[in-house]
């Protein structure tokens with residue numbers, strides 16, 4: 001992790017350092033706010049934070065921060081900075097150019113607040129702030145130590161900066177859902193850039209990505225609790241009755257209180273399925289898995305059965321083939337990451353639709369050498385009820401760094417994401433119950449038919 005970049009005037013960075021606002025670089029700086037009660041609430045309360053700040057995290061003589069003990073307060077600052085900076089580095093590489101914050105005219109540098117008194121996390125104009133909450137085993141979970149939570153919030157900042165914000169008359173629910181979905185995907189792809197994560201992922205799953213694993217558990221809070229799963233089963237038809245009214249308020253006819261985080265799920269799920277498709281296609285091409293092993297639509301039980309197959313087939317020799325599995329996941333990560341950047345580069349925020357995103361995603365896949373897979377990718381979107389446009393309108397190439405026209409709608413991400421995750425799991429359970437009920441009905445009818453047959457021809 002680099003300590004201080006020289007791209008901004010030295011005097012500016014020196015002022016930040018003197019005021020304890022470090023680590024810092026040309027895009028972001030950390031403020032360890034000691035007494036910040038609650039979240040910013042623009043336009044009433046906005047950065048910069050003017051209260052007491054904790055001791056700064058300082059680099060060693062080599063410019064690195066890895067000498068700081070993990071139980072030291074300044075570790076929180078160092079970790080927050082490292083995670084946020086890593087995400088930006090990954091996405092600047094995927095875009096192939098620097099990213100300019102949408103709020104750069106007012107706030108050229110993103111203020112990162114590692115720990116405020118709030119049980120949530122959010123990003124907004126010029127800031128990312130993180131609180132803490134107890135997880136399901138009673139441990140206090142500080143979000144600044146959770147890479148995915150930070151990556152999701154920085155993801156919002158990237159999506160706002162690259163796609164912009166719709167004009168008020170052209171804001172719709174799909175735009176807000178796109179924000180949540182792409183922030184999750186930005187987090188997921190960013191995690192995939194850690195070699196250590198890929199090693200652990202392959203060790204644990206032996207190549208079956210549908211088994212609960214590090215990559216699809218976005219926002220892991222404990223061994224068993226996470227905010228939501230990327231490999232959800234939600235389709236758009238499951239979200240009927242959910243709409244955003246002209247005042248920007250969600251109404252849910254079902255009374256379940258759903259919102260953008262719920263509407264995001266089919267899009268996130270489809271793109272995760274495409275990632276797995278690319279991964280498995282490459283493995284099939286190398287003869288490492290049977291060509292027909294189409295894992296899409298597998299239930300968790302089927303995935304478990306498949307894992308057992310993997311274990312029997314590869315368990316003893318898996319590590320001999322590990323480089324092939326690793327290359328496959330790296331390719332899938334790079335294609336999906338590149339496609340996400342491509343989509344954001346061309347997406348118009350006004351009257352945004354999932355159909356448009358899917359169309360751009362397919363265009364990107366073609367450009368990234370996935371021509372042979374387009375039909376399969378299209379099918380994946382269709383399974384989520386997302387229908388790519390037949391003929392794509394002329395792509396709008398965005399000028400980097402375009403300023404947003406209005407302030408983006410904000411929502412405290414964390415609580416909403418947990419609730420949406422719970423609803424998705426409930427929905428999946430309901431669907432399973434429905435399927436089982438359907439099976440039972442079919443079974444009853446089948447039994448009746450067979451009974452009728454048994455009765456037929458019987459001599460009375």
Ligand SMILES: [Zn+2]
Nearest residue numbers: 156180183413
């Ligand atoms: Zn969010």
